[in-house]
């Protein structure tokens with residue numbers, strides 16, 4: 001049974017605004033995302049047009065459980081989306097930035113993720129925000145440039161050195 005909104009949309013022959021026709025899209029999940037970034041429309045590297053698409057455009061086939069992303073076809077910068085939504089995980093990233101963000105996650109995530117991790121997730125992000133001297137609301141590795149990602153790795157390293 002389609003939802004009342006969907007039935008109405010069919011009846012009135014309208015498309016419901018801001019409701020991408022994506023299988024698995026979840027408005028409730030989208031509404032729960034904290035500090036959501038707006039969808040990029042222009043590439044911050046080359047000024048090219050950014051499209052909302054799936055990652056087979058650069059991988060050759062769809063990867064991951066949620067393949068949706070924002071992609072600049074001119075310079076190939078991209079960023080994935082939060083699962084079940086069209087909210088970007090961060091700002092558009094070129095290859096070097098993606099590599100730096102992966103390294104930052106690899107250093108930082110063990111602080112809160114997995115067995116025996118020393119902090120809860122929110123505590124770890126609060127610590128990172130203080131370590132970097134930036135507001136908590138912008139303390140998301142997906143928002144960071146290469147240099148800030150390197151600071152994350154260094155801060156986690158310094159923390160381990162003092163707590164060991």
Ligand SMILES: [Zn+2]
Pocket residue numbers: 043044045046047048072073074075076077
């Ligand atoms: Zn671009």
